[in-house]
Amino acid sequence: MAELHLKSYRFRAEREDDWRRLEKLLTKVGKGSPRALSDEELLAMPVLYRQALSSLSVARATSLDQGLVDYLESLSTRAYFLVYGTRSNLVERVGGFFARAWPEAAKALWRETLASFLLTLAGVLAAYFLTLHDPDWFSAFVPDGLANGRGPTASVEAMRATLYDKGKHDGLSVFAAFLFTHNSGVAIFAFALGFAFCLPTAMLMAYNGAMLGAFLAVFGMRGLGFEAGGWLAIHGVTEISAVILAGAAGLRIGWTLAFPGDLSRPAAMAQAGRQSATLMAGVVVMLFCAGILEGVGRQVIQNDFARYGVALATLVAWPAYLYLPRRQSSRGGSVA
Amino acid sequence: MKSARKTAKAAAAAIAEPGPREDDRARSLVTPEGVDLKLRLGDAGERAAALLIDLAIMLGVLIAFALLALLAMIGSKGKGWEVIGTAALLVFFVLRNLYFVLFELTPGAATPGKRAMGLRVAARNGGRLTADAIFARNAMREIELYLPLSFLASNGDQVGAWVNLAGLVWCGVFVLFPLFNRDRLRVGDLVAGTWVVKAPTRKLAPDLVETSRPSVGRFKFTMAQLDAYGVKELHVLEDVLRRYEIKTIALVAARIRLKIGWQAAPDESDGDFLAAYYAALRGRLESRLLLGKRRKDKHDKS
Numbered sequence: 001m002a003e004l005h006l007k008s009y010r011f012r013a014e015r016e017d018d019w020r021r022l023e024k025l026l027t028k029v030g031k032g033s034p035r036a037l038s039d040e041e042l043l044a045m046p047v048l049y050r051q052a053l054s055s056l057s058v059a060r061a062t063s064l065d066q067g068l069v070d071y072l073e074s075l076s077t078r079a080y081f082l083v084y085g086t087r088s089n090l091v092e093r094v095g096g097f098f099a100r101a102w103p104e105a106a107k108a109l110w111r112e113t114l115a116s117f118l119l120t121l122a123g124v125l126a127a128y129f130l131t132l133h134d135p136d137w138f139s140a141f142v143p144d145g146l147a148n149g150r151g152p153t154a155s156v157e158a159m160r161a162t163l164y165d166k167g168k169h170d171g172l173s174v175f176a177a178f179l180f181t182h183n184s185g186v187a188i189f190a191f192a193l194g195f196a197f198c199l200p201t202a203m204l205m206a207y208n209g210a211m212l213g214a215f216l217a218v219f220g221m222r223g224l225g226f227e228a229g230g231w232l233a234i235h236g237v238t239e240i241s242a243v244i245l246a247g248a249a250g251l252r253i254g255w256t257l258a259f260p261g262d263l264s265r266p267a268a269m270a271q272a273g274r275q276s277a278t279l280m281a282g283v284v285v286m287l288f289c290a291g292i293l294e295g296v297g298r299q300v301i302q303n304d305f306a307r308y309g310v311a312l313a314t315l316v317a318w319p320a321y322l323y324l325p326r327r328q329s330s331r332g333g334s335v336a
Numbered sequence: 337m338k339s340a341r342k343t344a345k346a347a348a349a350a351i352a353e354p355g356p357r358e359d360d361r362a363r364s365l366v367t368p369e370g371v372d373l374k375l376r377l378g379d380a381g382e383r384a385a386a387l388l389i390d391l392a393i394m395l396g397v398l399i400a401f402a403l404l405a406l407l408a409m410i411g412s413k414g415k416g417w418e419v420i421g422t423a424a425l426l427v428f429f430v431l432r433n434l435y436f437v438l439f440e441l442t443p444g445a446a447t448p449g450k451r452a453m454g455l456r457v458a459a460r461n462g463g464r465l466t467a468d469a470i471f472a473r474n475a476m477r478e479i480e481l482y483l484p485l486s487f488l489a490s491n492g493d494q495v496g497a498w499v500n501l502a503g504l505v506w507c508g509v510f511v512l513f514p515l516f517n518r519d520r521l522r523v524g525d526l527v528a529g530t531w532v533v534k535a536p537t538r539k540l541a542p543d544l545v546e547t548s549r550p551s552v553g554r555f556k557f558t559m560a561q562l563d564a565y566g567v568k569e570l571h572v573l574e575d576v577l578r579r580y581e582i583k584t585i586a587l588v589a590a591r592i593r594l595k596i597g598w599q600a601a602p603d604e605s606d607g608d609f610l611a612a613y614y615a616a617l618r619g620r621l622e623s624r625l626l627l628g629k630r631r632k633d634k635h636d637k638s
Contacts (some may be wrong), residue, residue, distance in 0.1 A: 006619050007626070009545050019540065027537075029443060053371045062625060064618050066571045067541040067578065074538040077373050081456070081535070084368075084464055085443060093467060101468070174421040181429035188433060192478035195510070195523055253527055270460065270469075270529020277472030277528070 008063035015055050019075060022048040026078050049079040097281065105278040106322040109248045112255070116205050116247035120240070123209025124216070131217035141207075141214035150215070156222045163224070163231045164302055176295025183239060183287045187246035191280050194250020197258050201250035208243055212236075230304040233311035235294035241318055242286035249276035249283070286318070363519070363533070365462050377520050378455040378532040387481075389449030394431050401427050432482070436474040441467060446535075456535040460519075465530065473524035480510045480523050544577055545615045555612035561596040562620040568633035570621060573614050577607075585610060 025045055028036050037045070056072040063069065106113070130137040135152030142151075150162055193200035212232075219228035252272050260268035293310065301307055361377045378386075405420050439447040445465055446456040457473070459465045484507040487500050514522045525531050565573075576588050589606035592598070592613060600609070621631060 006545055006615070006622065008618070008622055009543055012543060016540070023540075050369060053367065053369050057371050062622065064567055064570055064622055064625065065543060065545075066574050068543070071538045071540045073374060074536055076367075076371070077375065077535060078537070080365075080367055080373060081445065081458070082443060085445070097467075171418050171421070174418055174425065177422040177425040181425050184429065184433065188475050189478045189483075192476050192480075192483075195476065195479060195527065266460070266526060266529070269526050273472040273527030273529065274466065274468040277468040277475060280475060281468070281471055 008059070008065055008068070011058065011063065012065070012068060015051070018048055018051050019055065019072070022052055022079060023075060026075075026082065029082060045079070046083055049076070049083050052076045052079055097278070101278045102282040102285075103322050103326070105275050106245065106282065108275055109245075109252055109279055110323075112248035112251040113245060115251055116244045119202055119205040119247070120209035120212075120244055123206040123211075124213035127210035127213030128217045128220075129213075131214045132221060135218065135221070138214050138218055141210045146211070150218060152218055152221075156224070159219060159222055159224055160227070163227050172296045172299055175299075176291045179295050180288050180291030183242070183291065184284050187243060187283050187287060188280065190243070190246045191250040191253075191276065191283075194247075194252070194254040194276075195257065196254065198251050198254030201247050201254060205244070205247040208240075212240070227304055230307035230311070231298065233315075234298050234301065234307040235290045237311050237314045238286055238293060238318065239290035242283045242290060245279055245286070246283045249279045252276045289314075360518075361520075363531075365458075367462075375458070375533045378450075378453070378534055380514055380520060382453045382455060382534075383450075383514070383520070383522075383532055386447065386449035386453040386455055389452055390435070390447050393448055394435055397431060398428070433474075436477065437470055440465075440470045440474070445470075450532070454534055454536045455532050457530050458533050460525075460529050460531050469528040469530055473522075473528035473530050476510075476522075476524035476527055479507065480513070483507050484511055541578060544574060544611065545618065555609065555616070557596070557613065557616045559620075561598070562617055564592075564596045564634060565617060566631040566633040566636050567621060570614070570617055573610065573617070577610055577614055580607070 022045075025037065025041055025048070028041075052072060053076050056069070056076050059065075059069050059072050127137070127141045131141070131152075138152050139147070148162070150159060190201055190204050193204065215232070216225065216228065219225055253269070253276055256268050256272035257265070262268075263271065293314075297310060298307070301310065359376075361379065363375050363377060365373045365375045367373060401424070405424055408416055408420055436447055440457050444451060444456060445458065450456060457465060457470070459469060484504060487503045487507060490496070490500060510523050513526075514520045519525075519531055521531060573588070573592075576584050585606045589610050592610070593600060598609075624631060
């Protein structure tokens with residue numbers, strides 16, 4: 001009677017109930033959230049998990065039943081991911097993101113942010129002076145679709161009319177939603193492009209600056225510089241800062257891919273990627289604010305000084321939030 | 337029928353001459369308790385299938401939303417365009433940028449497509465999968481998925497077509513990235529420090545020794561007969577018995593009888609013989625295992 005002597009058979013018979021209990025709990029969590037478990041079940045989970053793990057070790061060493069070992073591997077893996085998986089809830093995560101992770105990421109990427117800013121500035125200056133010198137450059141920097149009738153050949157009155165909205169405020173939420181989704185898409189794209197060794201992102205930053213410079217130049221040469229500044233800055237401070245930060249995040253991953261430093265390349269990439277991703281989540285938040293400021297705020301606020309006031313407030317608030325030193329929290333670490 | 341014959345031949349061949357059962361997709365993940373979980377990576381085919389399922393779901397949602405918006409538009413006689421337009425933009429944005437992120441943030445760490453293929457995302461260092469990693473790995477889809485798609489979708493004049501082709505070739509580097517590294521990492525996985533592993537939900541199959549209980553007593557094998565095979569052959573035999581395809585059973589039983597010189601009784605069934613031999617062989621190999629001798633396969637002379 002061979003089966004009476006099989007230790008692996010008895011081993012399984014003695015522990016099978018615990019395994020099945022763990023499996024049932026895992027299935028329950030898989031269908032709902034971890035909150036689907038009662039307190040008692042929640043406490044039992046780690047114990048059952050460790051039992052399954054030790055069963056797996058024993059089974060690997062003593063049992064030649066491949067079906068059993070496969071089952072225990074699958075069970076232990078599922079339990080492992082649950083026990084050591086994410087534990088904090090959504091509110092904690094979002095709170096940790098705004099309180100620590102985002103400003104920390106922004107500070108950690110200050111070099112890239114500076115580079116991204118300088119690239120944009122170079123684009124602005126080059127396009128500004130080129131367009132002032134020869135207005136034909138405008139069409140080279142600004143695509144026709146975006147120019148929307150503005151340009152070196154338009155009359156002063158027509159140019160002024162584009163800065164103020166005298167009509168009814170119809171469809172502002174659509175406009176804001178369009179601006180937010182479009183700009184976020186572009187920002188995430190700029191970030192992802194950084195993977196190609198920074199170059200596409202750097203070009204995008206310079207080009208973005210060039211469009212801005214060309215716009216300012218055509219308004220500036222009509223003596224509308226001040227008004228155009230208010231029209232642009234009310235949302236532009238937030239939007240352009242966000243784009244610069246997105247560029248910085250892209251530059252970080254491209255730079256790390258080329259020069260991983262002390263860590264191995266995959267490890268360095270993972271670290272850089274996570275940090276940049278945190279910053280990118282912040283960029284999306286900023287672009288959401290910018291979308292509302294541009295889509296709604298600029299249409300409702302028609303006074304130049306009020307527009308400059310809002311712009312100034314954002315110009316102070318964002319850097320203060322991101323870069324001012326703050327008390328080190330004891331918890332530290334990245335957002336989990 | 338054809339595939340059954342194929343597996344039958346393969347199993348019989350494996351019993352006769354097991355090839356190297358290499359497993360180049362197994363990766364070790366040592367838990368804090370010190371046990372190696374031996375994860376297996378998802379292969380390129382599974383991941384492509386998962387992506388296609390996800391894209392199909394996204395497309396389905398878009399179509400459903402478009403129909404709904406059309407109905408609402410007709411119902412409100414065009415007055416609701418502002419709300420509908422805003423909702424449309426946001427739905428599109430959420431689908432494109434947050435579909436993967438939100439699903440991978442759930443405890444299963446898998447989109448519906450990945451779940452269907454038995455896959456999940458995990459941190460490569462064995463630690464916990466963080467939100468920033470999930471965001472990073474999915475932001476890179478912008479150049480791995482949407483950029484090539486946009487190159488494919490756009491059509492222009494002669495020059496535009498060449499530019500598109502050049503762009504497509506350039507994107508191809510990112511698209512095909514998973515095929516050119518050992519861990520099947522896509523660009524997003526590299527940037528986020530993640531990989532995609534199998535997380536199958538297995539049922540506990542009945543112990544074959546238990547099911548073969550009634551008939552075992554009839555068979556008595558000698559030590560020499562039990563020493564004909566090793567662990568590898570035992571596992572192939574287990575596989576054959578679990579599938580229980582009549583042709584395979586007959587083939588394998590004939591092969592083993594020949595090898596161990598077993599004279600079949602007239603009323604002896606192939607299935608019973610194999611079950612009994614499996615139980616006896618496992619008993620023999622396991623008792624040797626307890627003494628520290630793991631006989632890998634039939635060539636192992638230890």
